[in-house]
Amino acid sequence: MSIAAQKVNANVPRRKDQATRRSFGMDKVFLVLVMLYLIVPLGATLAFGLGTGNGINFSTFQQIFSDPDFSQTLLISLELAVGATILAVVLVTPTAYWVQLRLPKARPLLDFLSLVPFAMPAIVLAVGLLQVYSGTPNPLIGILSLGLVPVLSNDPFNIVNTPPLLVCSYVIIALPFVYRPIDNSLRAVNTRVLSEAAYSLGSGWWRTFLTVILPNIWPGVISAALLTFSTVMGEFTLATLFNIYTFPIYLNGVGQNDPHKAASLAILSFIFTLVCVLGIILLVRGRSVVSRAGSQINLTAVK
């Protein structure tokens, strides 16, 4: 590439032009190196997963698909992810709209609550949750939670060490990248004018929200949902500490014994992430509004 560029430049005597052309070549080299760093591990993993013995064979994939643990843990993770995604969207979207329309004063509070997970990563949150929902009654927590923690720790609604508690904590982990895109979308469309127009035509709050506002902020909602989904599918920390056997924990167990199988599973996970992100890109780019939200679609908590 750079040789070709120099050949073209040989006919042009201006030095400045030559310099920019050459630095353009350097730019490309740098970017290609970055790309290599990002692509090589994936290619190597694919090759490592496929090439167990001599040549390429798909026996590891056959083993994986016939493993009952694989389908079982995948199903659990899918259920958790669907639950957390629905809960996050249903909880955050109406609240963000409500605050935007009726209570702008409360915006700093929401901003704060959606920033807290940055200062309280999954491992810290898990330590806190393990103590709050430990099953042993703590009067102080009972009072501070308005009596809700004792209710949730005892039998009809017991969530101690169960998947529902995991779903709820996933919603908290996902809060920064659920709230941001939705809030950005709400700001980008003219929420107040749209709502007032709908009200003056006789539509109620819920009808306005569902038929007027929601279609307009759909891109934000979709990216929030898909990010939550992909995060929960890969979440390891909370699931280990709560002793719930999800897909990443299965993957970790496999990786300790059979790196080839783990490599194939890692490739499957990558394909899964790819589908989620492609879903965001295709579904969000296809629609008109919100370009700034694009910068926010990338924060995850699965590390």
Add this chain to the structure above:
Amino acid sequence: MQSKVARGSADASKANNAAGSATRLRRSSRLSWSYTLTNWLGLVPFLLFCLLFEILPGLTIIQGSFADDNTGAFTLANYQHMLSQASNLRAFQTSISISLVTALLGGVIGGLAVYNLRTGWLRNFLIGFSSIAANFAGVPLAFAFVATLGVTGFITVAIHNWFHVNLYDLGFSLYQFWGLVLVYTYFQLPLMILVTLPALSALRPEWREAATNLGASNFTYWRRVALPILLPSLIAAMMLLFANSFGAFATAFALAQGSINLVPILISFVVNGNVVVDFGLGNALAVGMIIVLLLAVSLYTFMVRRVNVWQGR
């Protein structure tokens, strides 16, 4: 009976204008008060949820770090315990330095990559790929790197076959500090690219033209115009990267099964250990993490606010 009275008073206020305005005033103030109350009521579900699963766990950690595990009495023993063990302090040191190194590496390389991005297939490809790679982390990433650069990894073996050099004889190890840096950078770099992309597009070409017109060299333009504008965004992005890797647990755990001494791994052992469970120490370590992260997050919000002021958002 009561409603009749109310209707009566309403009729009276209609008849008497002066008295009516007073009633209306009182009624409107009561109405606005109930309006505010309804406004806050709409927030109740969300706030309750955050209280139960976000605020209370946080408060419990802080309270528990000052309390004895068995008696619940106030004590500083947890912090004394944490500070007296050299391994705990070393864990903080390793965690902070790994986060700083990966934030700087990701920040500098990612920033340069964004600066060099021009339109074309490479740009689209890199941005698209970055949004995937930034989300591809945790356990699968760790095993992808084991498959690539582990002891029997694809690249390790390839280098051995082609150049007859064993990377692990040269002192490289995926399971130590620099190996972890290599793995963490894999999700830090794309994150940096995605976060700084909008910031760099805020740099208007007119500014460069104006600076050149006034006789500024390329270097002066960068030093006096572009860098001061970009610096808050870059620092904010790097703080995000710092927080991102400081709280990372799954990648390091899956990679080395706990043989790397990082604070999150330490906490998981203390809280979920096979031998001893010590929530007091776990709480103290967690508070230490929260303090470090609070510094990063407040610097982040401060810088974001500066960016917003500057760009008039």
